[in-house]
Amino acid sequence: MVAQPQQKPILISGGGLSALLLARSLLRSNIPFLVFERDASISFRAQGYRLRLSNEGLDAVEAVLGPEGFAKFYDACGKTGGAGFAAVDPLTGENLGTEHSTVRREGLSSRDGKVIGIARGTMRSLFIEGCEEFVRWRHHVTGYELTDGGVRAIFADGSKSVEGSMLIGGEGIKSQVAKQLSGGKLKVYDLGARGIHGQASTTAFKALGEGVFRAVDETSHPEGRVFLITNVRAGDMDDPNVDFGWTIGGSAGVIKAPNDDYTIIGKQAADIARGLTKLWHPRVRSLIDNMRDDDAAFWKITCSSPDGVPEWPNEPRVTVIGDAVHAMTPAGGNGANTAMRDSALLGRLLAEAGGFKEGVTAEYEKVMRVYASEAVKKSFSTAEVSYSAVINESTATI
Structure with a gap:
């Protein structure tokens, strides 16, 4: 043969x-x-x-x-109830609901009527x-x-x-x-907008409750708006050994890395995130104040x-x-x-x-x-x- x-x-x-x-x-x-x-x-x-x-x-x-x-x-994916974003005022901590102007009108749920998410x-x-x-x-x-x-x-x-x-x-x-x-x-294309993402123990998120949240700060930064998005899963909320993630984004010129180096991770990125949110209400600021510094990292918004x-x-x-x-x-x-x-x-x-x-x-x-x-x-x-x-x-x- x-x-x-x-x-x-x-x-x-x-x-x-x-x-x-x-x-x-x-x-x-x-x-x-x-x-x-x-x-x-x-x-x-x-x-x-x-x-x-x-x-x-x-x-x-x-x-x-x-x-x-x-x-x-x-099985490894997180499942969160709710079909869309809920708005929170980052300065007052007030719930603004799912119909507020800062919330994107899009369905987030997929299988089983849940929002399905997983870490990269x-x-x-x-x-x-x-x-x-x-x-x-x-x-x-x-x-x-x-x-x-x-x-x-x-x-x-x-x-x-x-x-x-x-x-x-x-x-x-x-x-x-x-x-x-x-x-x-x-x-x-580099859109000029930048972000920082990080993680904190579930204990930092308890005041928010379950859901997919969006907080938009239109007034604290003269360069433009800052927004935060996070997903709080009820099934993991009571386990302090689990981390939830969040991401902060800003319009062009708001978030700046030292020496324009967006490969930086860790405390430098974490400190900038804390500075951006220092005027926020404790209900929302808790996510950033209690972040694990080593996990903080910048990201560029491109398209x-x-x-x-x-x-x-x-x-x-x-x-x-x-x-x-x-x-x-x-x-x-x-x-x-x-x-x-x-x-x-x-x-x-x-x-x-x-x-x-x-x-x-x-x-x-x-x-x-x-x-x-x-x-x-x-x-x-x-x-x-x-x-x-x-x-x-x-x-x-x-």
Whole structure:
């Protein structure tokens, strides 16, 4: 019997949510793959705001993980009652209700009539299960080269990967694969707005009660507004060993990191958050005053063009997923859910094809452009209202 040639692996650039969920899909389909991630380990960037999962996001995760894997995933998610945001006046601590002008009119609940949320770090840990031996840490992908029969990833030190059958760029908003593939058409705009996210024990949240809360301070800062969003889950509220997360955002110019360094984590970020909220009522300020300093981190508010995902000449062996192709503001909670859809869609097409096949990336990009363009537009339009986001010819790109 003639031995069959060994199938070349699918190369995945980045170890974020969409990349790891795609890897998990390939694992279930017995398609060889390798993941290249610039960080030293999965715990290198543990900070991150909690993600709300839509029905579409949950359906995508379930399609990839299967019944058993999804049951474990869903069990790890927090479930909060209430269908939408409730407004709180941060200066008086007064409940303003769900119809107040500072509250976005959007349904938050998904399965079982609950708001489903999970920490980024928890998601990554669950998605990577079974894939660990195929992840190559400390490998920063800066581009790729096509070969006669495949593709190689190029790393920051000038070395190259083994030859793969395909390369999937999933390394986030600074993706060099996306830039090369699209000829610079894929751009991410820096909206100027900034945020800080952090965590505190449940005891700091008790005065709020259960729900998804939004507090907007329009008057304390001459540069613009500051807002806070948090999710308080009744099922965990009485366990002081559980932390709840919150995120603070500010319009452009309000939140400034030392030396404009937004990679800073820890006490410096925590102290700035406390300074921004020093005039707030104790009912709300308790979340910030009692934060765990080590968990505080900055984040930039960025977005792809609200005109939609652009067209570029299709390359059968290379495509992009997640924030690499459609970065979104946190407004509307669309980014991660859309990324999950990418992973499920591309994973399904690859499973049906048995791996690389002409036409797979073209079909994926055709379908993805429709739902991703809609999601980016929705996210940006919400950000226009929430923190006066603007994208025009003078808006900086990253």
